[in-house]
Amino acid sequence: MEQNTPKIPKIISVANQKGGVGKTTTAVNLATALSAVGQRVLLLDLDSQGNATTGLDIRRSQIEGSVYEVLFGDISPLQSAMKTKVPNLHVIPSSIHLSGAEIELVSTENREFKLRNALRQTMPYDYIIIDCPPSLSLLTLNAFVASDSILVPLQCEFYALEGLSHLVKTIERVKTHFNPVLDIQGIVLTMYDPRNKLSAQVAEEVRNHFGEKVYNTVIPRNVRLSEAPSHGLPAIVYDMKCAGSQAYIQLAREVIAREKTSPNNGPKNDDVPSVRVNAA
Numbered sequence: 403m404e405q406n407t408p409k410i411p412k413i414i415s416v417a418n419q420k421g422g423v424g425k426t427t428t429a430v431n432l433a434t435a436l437s438a439v440g441q442r443v444l445l446l447d448l449d450s451q452g453n454a455t456t457g458l459d460i461r462r463s464q465i466e467g468s469v470y471e472v473l474f475g476d477i478s479p480l481q482s483a484m485k486t487k488v489p490n491l492h493v494i495p496s497s498i499h500l501s502g503a504e505i506e507l508v509s510t511e512n513r514e515f516k517l518r519n520a521l522r523q524t525m526p527y528d529y530i531i532i533d534c535p536p537s538l539s540l541l542t543l544n545a546f547v548a549s550d551s552i553l554v555p556l557q558c559e560f561y562a563l564e565g566l567s568h569l570v571k572t573i574e575r576v577k578t579h580f581n582p583v584l585d586i587q588g589i590v591l592t593m594y595d596p597r598n599k600l601s602a603q604v605a606e607e608v609r610n611h612f613g614e615k616v617y618n619t620v621i622p623r624n625v626r627l628s629e630a631p632s633h634g635l636p637a638i639v640y641d642m643k644c645a646g647s648q649a650y651i652q653l654a655r656e657v658i659a660r661e662k663t664s665p666n667n668g669p670k671n672d673d674v675p676s677v678r679v680n681a682a
């Protein structure tokens with residue numbers, strides 16, 4: 403495929419209404435891993451906390467247009483997309499105005515379709531990854547209506563499954579009413595600790611419940627993953643060899659493999675090329 407051929411990108415939302423389960427870590431490192439295997443990736447930071455934005459070393463002063471303006475159609479996604487230190491990875495930064503966007507959206511026409519209308523167009527990207535806020539709010543609903551599929555990070559802790567049925571029901575509702583192609587791309591177990599018996603029990607329970615929807619790849623608890631954002635780098639660039647980075651590279655391969663077998667078909671390259679990462 404020509405490097406700059408515009409196409410309608412695959413849109414994947416990283417979502418779970420619980421905070422601190424590894425959404426942002428997953429969105430940033432999955433996006434980086436996808437770009438490292440040659441995919442052109444746009445990461446969209448839909449959380450007003452802006453952790454994905456700062457984790458990629460984007461400063462407030464550099465931002466000319468944020469996801470807020472994109473959401474309300476004031477600028478195009480391409481106008482607001484910013485380069486990162488990772489080749490092939492661009493980001494649409496978050497904005498503090500997002501916290502008020504919920505209320506503004508309520509009285510807007512086609513309020514569930516704002517993000518879809520902004521994003522569903524040909525662009526020079528293969529994937530758009532959306533880092534969702536920790537709620538099932540109108541913003542998250544906009545992400546679901548805009549998406550092809552949803553990737554759910556699940557922390558290996560006692561209450562992991564709590565709230566998951568609510569999330570699944572919300573996805574089903576969006577599928578019925580707004581977006582018939584929507585599906586769960588997969589569930590990824592995060593912060594897995596092999597020394598903790600509970601981690602193994604939770605993993606088993608989740609696999610019994612969701613079967614092959616659960617990725618084979620498990621993200622281990624790994625301090626390098628939590629250190630990387632303070633250096634303004636994805637873990638995969640900060641320390642590619644650490645167990646956490648290796649797991650995210652593996653996850654990206656599974657995500658691409660599932661895209662190829664899904665009915666909405668993804669990128670058509672037959673092989674997943676080997677990983678190349680160098681910060682620009």
Ligand SMILES: Nc1ncnc2c1ncn2[C@@H]1O[C@H](COP(=O)(O)OP(=O)(O)O)[C@@H](O)[C@H]1O
Pocket residue numbers: 420421422423424425426427428453536592593594621622623624625627628629646
């Ligand atoms: N696999 C992991 N190992 C260690 N720390 C992690 C891991 N995944 C996430 N973290 C840390 O846990 C916290 C919450 O993760 P984050 O990705 O921000 O979750 P969310 O976006 O769901 O709120 C962050 O401080 C992050 O650095």
Ligand SMILES: [Mg+2]
Pocket residue numbers: 425426427449453534
């Ligand atoms: Mg987050």
